[in-house]
Amino acid sequence: QVQLVESGGGLVQAGGSLRLSCAASGRGFSSYAMAWFRQAPGKAREFVAGRGWSGFHTNYADSVKGRFTISRDNTKNTVYLQMNSLKPEDTAVYYCAAKTGSTEVVPDRYEYWGQGTQVTVFS
Numbered sequence: 155q156v157q158l159v160e161s162g163g164g165l166v167q168a169g170g171s172l173r174l175s176c177a178a179s180g181r182g183f184s185s186y187a188m189a190w191f192r193q194a195p196g197k198a199r200e201f202v203a204g205r206g207w208s209g210f211h212t213n214y215a216d217s218v219k220g221r222f223t224i225s226r227d228n229t230k231n232t233v234y235l236q237m238n239s240l241k242p243e244d245t246a247v248y249y250c251a252a253k254t255g256s257t258e259v260v261p262d263r264y265e266y267w268g269q270g271t272q273v274t275v276f277s
Contacts, residue, residue, distance in 0.1 A: 156180040156266045158250045163271030166240055170275075174235040176250030176268055184228040187257040189264065190235045192246035192273075199249070203235060204257030213257060218244075240275045247272050 162174040174190070189204035203214045203224035212224055221240075226233040233250060248271050251264035258264075 156183060156186065156252050158252060158266055158268035160248065160250050160268040160271040163248060163273045165274045165276065168240060168242055168275055168277045170240050171236070171238045172240065172273060174237065174248055174250075174271060174273075176233045176235075178231040178233070178252065183231040183252075186252040186254060186266075188224075188226055188233040189251045189253075189257050190224060190233075191249045191251055191261055192244075193249070193270075194246040197246075199261045201259035201261070202248070204259070205233065206257055211257065213259075215259075237273070240273075242275045242277050245273060245275050 157179045158176055160176050166172055185207050187206050190202040191199050192202050193199040201215055205212045205224045205226050221238050223236040250268040252266040253264045
């Protein structure tokens with residue numbers, strides 16, 4: 155069982171940066187693939203970035219490639235999402251998720267979810 159708590163969201167001007175954190179408690183964090191998803195009002199939850207349990211495999215949505223970076227620190231049971239060059243279309247609730255096995259882009263494949271943190275980008 156893993157509990158996830160996100161933090162770091164907020165209000166930022168377009169072009170700015172934010173770093174989201176997801177702190178995990180429970181056992182086995184280092185064996186889980188971790189990912190960030192986001193959901194804007196009226197839209198489906200979408201994959202943003204994922205990082206495998208070893209930390210070597212990462213993947214990103216095309217819309218964030220080159221702007222966002224996912225990282226994890228297994229010694230701190232934490233995964234991060236560094237978001238640069240933010241755009242108004244990045245506005246959403248951002249969720250941290252965990253699953254056994256490899257990262258996937260389908261939300262239903264993830265076993266554990268955080269409560270979400272709001273990111274609002276204004277122009």
